[in-house]
Amino acid sequence: QARLVESGGGLVQAGGSLRLSCAAPGHTFGPYYTMAWFRQAPGKEREFVSAIYSGGSTFYADSVKDRFTVFGASGNTTVYLQMNRLKTEDTAVYYCASSSGYQNSVSREIVYSYWGQGTPVTVSS
Numbered sequence: 001q002a003r004l005v006e007s008g009g010g011l012v013q014a015g016g017s018l019r020l021s022c023a024a025p026g027h028t029f030g031p032y033y034t035m036a037w038f039r040q041a042p043g044k045e046r047e048f049v050s051a052i053y054s055g056g057s058t059f060y061a062d063s064v065k066d067r068f069t070v071f072g073a074s075g076n077t078t079v080y081l082q083m084n085r086l087k088t089e090d091t092a093v094y095y096c097a098s099s100s101g102y103q104n105s106v107s108r109e110i111v112y113s114y115w116g117q118g119t120p121v122t123v124s125s
Contacts, residue, residue, distance in 0.1 A: 003027070004096045009119030014088055020081040020119060022096030027077065029054070034103045035079045036112060037070065039092035039121075046095065048107035050081060059106045064090075086123045093118040 008020040022035065036051035050070040051059040058070050069082040083090065097112035105111055 004116035006116040006119040023078045041092040051106035
C-alpha cells in the first residue's frame with residue numbers, strides 16, 4: 001500500500017511563499033493517476049485545494065486559484081504545491097492524496113485511496 005509523505009510546511013508571514021512536497025517512496029504508480037492536496041484548518045472540515053493528473057491537467061479551489069500551483073506529475077511521483085501570496089486563512093494542515101486513474105470528481109475525498117499524514121502550515125499576520 002502506498003504511503004505518501006508530505007514535507008515543506010512551516011511558519012511564514014502573510015504574503016510569503018512555501019513549497020510543499022508529496023512523495024510516495026517505494027511505490028510505483030501506473031501511467032494514469034491523480035494526486036491532490038487537501039487542507040484542514042483548526043475547527044473546520046478538510047477541504048480540497050488542488051489536484052493534478054499524471055498527464056498534467058490541474059485543478060484548483062477558487063480560494064487558491066492564481067496563488068497556488070501544483071506541479072510535478074507526468075511520471076514523477078513527487079508532486080509539489082507552490083503556495084504564493086499566502087494569507088492567514090491558508091493556515092491549516094495540508095494533506096496529500098493519490099488515486100489510480102483520472103478521477104472525475106477530484107475534489108471528493110472518497111475517490112482517493114492513499115493519504116499522507118499531513119504537514120502543518122501557519123501563516124502569521
